[in-house]
Amino acid sequence: MFRNNYDNDSVTYSxxxxxxxxxxxxxxxxxxxxxxxxxxxxxxxxxALKRNAEELxxxxxxxxxxDDHMGIALAGLAPDARVLSNFLxxxxxxxxxxxxxxxxxxxxxxxxxxxxxxxxxxxxxxxxGVGLLIAGYDExxxxxxxFQPSGSVLxxxxxxxxxxxxxxxxxxxxxxxxxxxxxxxxxxxxxxxNALRDTxxxxxxxxxxxTSVSVVGKESGFTIYDDEEVQQWLDKLDSVSNAxxxxxxxxxxxxxxxxxxxxxxxxxxxxxxxxxENPASEETTTATETAPEDDTNTTTxxxxxxxxxxx
Amino acid sequence: xxxxxxxxxxxxxxxYGTYNYNIAQASNQQHESQLDDFPKMHTQQPIITGTSVxxxxxxxxxxxxxxxxxxxxxxxxxxxxxxxxxxxDETVVGISGDISDLQQLERILAQLEIEEEIYDSxxxxxxxxxxxxxxxxxxxxxxxxKMDPLWNAVIVGGFNEDGTPFLxxxxxxxxxxxxxxxxxxxxxxxxxxxxxxxxxNDIDYTKVEEEDAxxxxxNCMRVLFYRDARAADKYSLVTIKSQTSExxxxxxxxxxxxxxxxxxxxxxxxxxxxxxGSKQL
Numbered sequence: 001m002f003r004n005n006y007d008n009d010s011v012t013y014s015x016x017x018x019x020x021x022x023x024x025x026x027x028x029x030x031x032x033x034x035x036x037x038x039x040x041x042x043x044x045x046x047x048a049l050k051r052n053a054e055e056l057x058x059x060x061x062x063x064x065x066x067d068d069h070m071g072i073a074l075a076g077l078a079p080d081a082r083v084l085s086n087f088l089x090x091x092x093x094x095x096x097x098x099x100x101x102x103x104x105x106x107x108x109x110x111x112x113x114x115x116x117x118x119x120x121x122x123x124x125x126x127x128x129g130v131g132l133l134i135a136g137y138d139e140x141x142x143x144x145x146x147f148q149p150s151g152s153v154l155x156x157x158x159x160x161x162x163x164x165x166x167x168x169x170x171x172x173x174x175x176x177x178x179x180x181x182x183x184x185x186x187x188x189x190x191x192x193x194n195a196l197r198d199t200x201x202x203x204x205x206x207x208x209x210x211t212s213v214s215v216v217g218k219e220s221g222f223t224i225y226d227d228e229e230v231q232q233w234l235d236k237l238d239s240v241s242n243a244x245x246x247x248x249x250x251x252x253x254x255x256x257x258x259x260x261x262x263x264x265x266x267x268x269x270x271x272x273x274x275x276x277e278n279p280a281s282e283e284t285t286t287a288t289e290t291a292p293e294d295d296t297n298t299t300t301x302x303x304x305x306x307x308x309x310x311x
Numbered sequence: 312x313x314x315x316x317x318x319x320x321x322x323x324x325x326x327y328g329t330y331n332y333n334i335a336q337a338s339n340q341q342h343e344s345q346l347d348d349f350p351k352m353h354t355q356q357p358i359i360t361g362t363s364v365x366x367x368x369x370x371x372x373x374x375x376x377x378x379x380x381x382x383x384x385x386x387x388x389x390x391x392x393x394x395x396x397x398x399x400d401e402t403v404v405g406i407s408g409d410i411s412d413l414q415q416l417e418r419i420l421a422q423l424e425i426e427e428e429i430y431d432s433x434x435x436x437x438x439x440x441x442x443x444x445x446x447x448x449x450x451x452x453x454x455x456x457k458m459d460p461l462w463n464a465v466i467v468g469g470f471n472e473d474g475t476p477f478l479x480x481x482x483x484x485x486x487x488x489x490x491x492x493x494x495x496x497x498x499x500x501x502x503x504x505x506x507x508x509x510x511x512n513d514i515d516y517t518k519v520e521e522e523d524a525x526x527x528x529x530n531c532m533r534v535l536f537y538r539d540a541r542a543a544d545k546y547s548l549v550t551i552k553s554q555t556s557e558x559x560x561x562x563x564x565x566x567x568x569x570x571x572x573x574x575x576x577x578x579x580x581x582x583x584x585x586x587x588g589s590k591q592l
Contacts, residue, residue, distance in 0.1 A: 100445035107430040139472070140435035 011123050021127060022120050025149035028129035032075035034162035034199035035062060037133040037144045038172060038179055040188050043217035044135035044142045046073040047192035049162075049199060050210045063212045067092035068221040069102050069137050071214050075162030076130035076149075084112050084132065084147075105136030105143040109153050117151030131161040137216045160195060167198035167244075185220075189213055189233050200242040206234055353459040357409035359383050361394045362541040363498030364405035364466050365531045367506050368476040368491040368516035369524035372552030372563075373468040375405050376528050378536075379570075380543035387543065393569070395549050396420060399427070399438040401469050401563045403549045404447070407495040408463035408483065415461060419450065440469025440477040444487070452485025460484070464495035474553060474561060476516065491516040494531075497539040502531035521552065529574070536573045537580075544573035 006012055007020030014020060035048040048062035060078050064085045065071045070092065074081035088108055095103040112132075119125045132147040146159045157180060158172035172179065172195050179191050192213065197206055204210075208231040216222040225233060234240055359381045366375035381389035394413065396404045398420050406413045423446065427438045444467040454461050464482040471477045479489040491513045492506035509527045510516050528548070535542045550566045 098446055098449050099442040101439075101442050104431070104436045106433055106436070110430050138436070140433070 009123055010120050010125065010127055019120060019150075022150050025127035025129050026131075029076040029131035029148070029161055030163060030165075032077075032130070032162045033062070034160060034165045034168060034196060035073035035075045035133055036158075036160045036165075036168045036172070036192050036195045036199075037073060037135055037146075037156070038158040038188060038192050038195070039142050039144045039156070040180060040182050040185075042137075042142060042183070043185050043188055043215055043220075044137065044144050045185075045188045045192040046071065046133055046135050046212075046214045047189070047196045048073045048075075048212045049196055049206075050212055052210075059210060061212075063214045063224050063226075065214075065222050065224060066108070066136075067096075067103060069216060070105060070108060071135055071216060071222040071224070073133045073135070073212075073214070074130050075165075077128070078130070080128045080130040081132065084115070084128065084130070087115065088112060102138060104138045104140070105134060105145065108136065109134050109145040109147060112147055113151045113153040116147070116149055119149075120151060133159055133161060135214065135216050135222070137218060142217060158195070160199070162199070164199040164201070167242075168195035171195040171198050185215055185217065186233075186236065189215065190236050193233060193237055197237070197240065197242055198244070200245070202242070202245045204241075206237070206240040208234060353457075354409070354412070354462055357412075357462040359388060359410040360541065361392060361407045361410055361413065362539055363494055363496040363502065363535055364394065364407045364464070365494040365498045365502045365506070365528060365535070366405060366466050366468055366478055367493070367510060367519075367524055367528065368478050369519040369521050369552075370517050371476075371521065371554060372470070372550065373403075373476045373478050374521070374524050374528055374548070374550045375403055375466060375468050376532055376546050376548040376571075377405050377407065378532070378543040378546040380541065380545075381410050382541045385540065387541075390543060390545060393547060395547050395567065397549075397565065397567065398443050399424060399469075401551055401565060402438070402440040402443050403468045403551060403565075404443065405466040405468070405495075405549075406463050407465075409461070412461040412463050416447070416450075416463065416465070439472060440467050441471060441479075443467050443469070444477075444479045444481060448481040448485055448487050451481055451483060455484050466493050466495060468549070469551060470553060470563065497542070498531070498535060501534055501538055505531050505534065521550070525550070533573045533576065536576070544576070546571050546573070 004014070004020065006014035006018075007024065010019060010021035033049040033051045035046065037044065037046045046063055050059035050062050052059045063071060063073045064081070066085060066088045070088075072081070072085055072088070088111075091108060091111055092103040095101060116128050119127045127149040129149060131149070134145040134147060136143050144156050144159060145153055146156055146161065147153055157176060158169070160168035160172065172191075175191055179188065182188055182191075193206065193211070196211070200206065208227055211230050211234065213225040213230050213233055214223060239246065361381055362378065364375065364377040366373060375395060377394040379390055379392050379394070380387055381392045392410060394406050396406065396417055398404055404416070404420065406416060420443070423443075424438070447465055447467065451461055451463070451465070460483040462483050464480065466478065466480050468478050477489075478491065478493055479487060480493050480495065481487045482495070491510045492503055494502040494506070506527060509519060509523060532546055536544045548568045548571055551563065553561050553563045556562050
C-alpha cells in the first residue's frame with residue numbers, strides 16, 4: 001500500500017499542507033456503521049445502525065446518553081467514543097453541581113473539540129478515531145452538532161456519519177423542508193430511519209436488533225429506544241430494506257427492464273453516492289451499472305465494511 | 312528596621328546573629344530546608360472589613376445597597392471601596408466582610424465571565440444570578456471545609472430563567488438562603504425588620520413599586536449609619552429591573568449609582584443616648 005513520509009505523527013505537515021494522521025482518523029469514521037441525526041424546531045432525533053462482530057455476539061452500542069438533555073451517536077472507534085462520552089458526562093455533572101444549570105450543547109461540543117484539537121498538535125498522541133453526532137436540547141432550543149477528530153465542530157439541520165452515510169445525507173437534503181417544518185416526533189423518527197435505511201448494504205435490513213433510535217426535545221428528556229422498544233418505530237416504515245437493494249431484486253427477476261425502474265429518484269441517489277465516495281470509478285460506471293458494482297464491493301468484505309478505493 | 316511583620320519584635324540580627332526560625336516553627340523565609348516546616352496559615356479573622364449589604368425584591372426586579380467604607384478594626388480606614396460587583400449582564404453580587412477576600416472573589420468572578428464568553432460562541436446561554444450564586448456557594452463552602460474560609464457574607468441579586476427576580480444569600484460557612492428581603496451583618500438585625508414592614512410575606516414583593524422599595528432601602532441605610540459604628544453615609548446602590556417594551560420584548564436594565572449620601576439625617580436622638588464613653592449616668 002502506498003505510504004508517505006509525512007504520516008508518521010500527527011504534528012508534521014506534508015508539503016501540501018495536510019496532516020495525514022488526521023485524515024486517516026477521518027477515514028476511521030467511514031469504517032464504522034452509519035449514524036444519522038436530524039432536527040425539527042423542538043426535537044432532535046438520532047438513529048444509528050449497530051453491528052455485531054460475529055453472529056453469536058452482541059451488537060456494539062451506538063447511542064450514548066450524556067445527561068437528561070443530551071446524548072451522542074458515534075461512528076468509528078467505539079473505545080474512543082467512550083472516553084469522550086465519559087468526559088462529556090463529567091462536564092455535564094460538574095455543570096449541574098457547580099452552576100446548577102444543564103450543560104449547553106455548544107459548550108459540550110466545544111469542550112471535546114478542544115480535546116481533539118490538542119491531539120492533532122502534540123507529539124506522541126493520535127487523533128481520536130471516532131466521529132460523533134451530538135444531540136441536545138437547551139435554553140436556546142434543539143441542536144445537532146457533528147464532531148470530528150480534527151477538532152472541527154459544525155451545527156447541522158441534518159447530518160450523517162459512517163459507512164455509506166452519503167446516501168443518508170442525500171435523503172436528508174431532499175427532505176429537508178418537510179423535516180424542518182414537522183411538529184411530529186414520530187415523523188422525525190421515520191425520516192431518520194428512512195435516511196438510515198439508505199445506508200444499508202445489500203441483504204441487510206433494519207431490525208430491532210441492529211437499530212438504535214433516540215429522541216430529545218422540549219418535554220422529553222433524552223430517550224434511547226433499543227431492542228424491542230425500537231420495533232414500534234420500525235413498524236411505521238414502509239420498508240425496512242434499502243430501496244437500492246429492492247431495485248436489485250427487480251433486476252434479478254427482470255434484467256432487461258432495469259433501466260425503466262419506476263423509482264427514478266432512487267437511481268439518482270445511488271449515482272450520487274458513488275460519485276462522492278468513489279471518484280475513481282466515476283468514468284467507468286454508468287447509472288445502471290452502479291448498483292451491481294457496489295454489490296461486489298460489499299460482498300467481498302465479509303464484515304460488511306465498505307472497501308475504500310486503493311489510492 | 313525590617314518591615315516584614317514576621318520580623319517585628321525579634322532580636323536585631325547585627326547584635327544577636329541570625330534568628331533561629333525553628334523557634335516557634337514560624338517563618339516566612341523560604342529557606343529550602345524550611346519549605347516543609349513553614350506552618351500553613353489560615354484566615355482566623357478578617358482584617359479590613361466592609362459592613363452590611365442590604366437588598367430587597369420589588370415587582371420588576373431587585374434593589375441592593377452597600378456603603379463604601381473599609382474598616383480596619385474600629386478605624387474607618389478606607390472610604391472609597393465598591394462592594395457591589397456586576398457579573399454578566401443582569402446580575403449583581405454584594406459583598407460584606409473581609410475586603411481582601413472580596414477582591415479575591417472579584418477576580419474569581421471576572422475569570423468566570425471570561426470563561427463563559429469563550430464557550431458561549433453563539434450567544435443565548437446567559438450566566439444568570441442563580442448560577443453565580445450556586446458557584447459562589449460552592450467556592451465558599453469549599454474554603455470553609457479547608458478550614459481556610461473566605462471571610463464574607465454575600466448577596467446575589469438578578470433574575471431567574473423564567474424572568475422572576477432572584478435574591479439569595481451565602482456566607483463564609485457556605486450557608487445559603489433566599490428571601491424577598493435580605494441583609495448581611497448588622498443589617499440582618501437592623502434593616503431586615505424595616506424591609507419586612509414593606510414585604511411581610513415573601514410573595515408580597517409582587518405588589519411593591521420600585522419607588523417604595525427604594526425609599527425603604529434609603530431609610531435602612533440611614534438607620535444603619537445611625538446605629539452601626541462601622542457604617543458610612545456614602546454608599547452605592549444597584550437597581551436591576553426587567554421592563555416590557557412597547558414591542559412586547561423584555562428589556563433588562565442595570566443601573567449602578569455611586570457616591571450616594573444618606574440624606575435627611577437627624578441627630579436629635581443623640582442627646583438622649585447615654586451609658587457610653589466618659590459620660591456616666
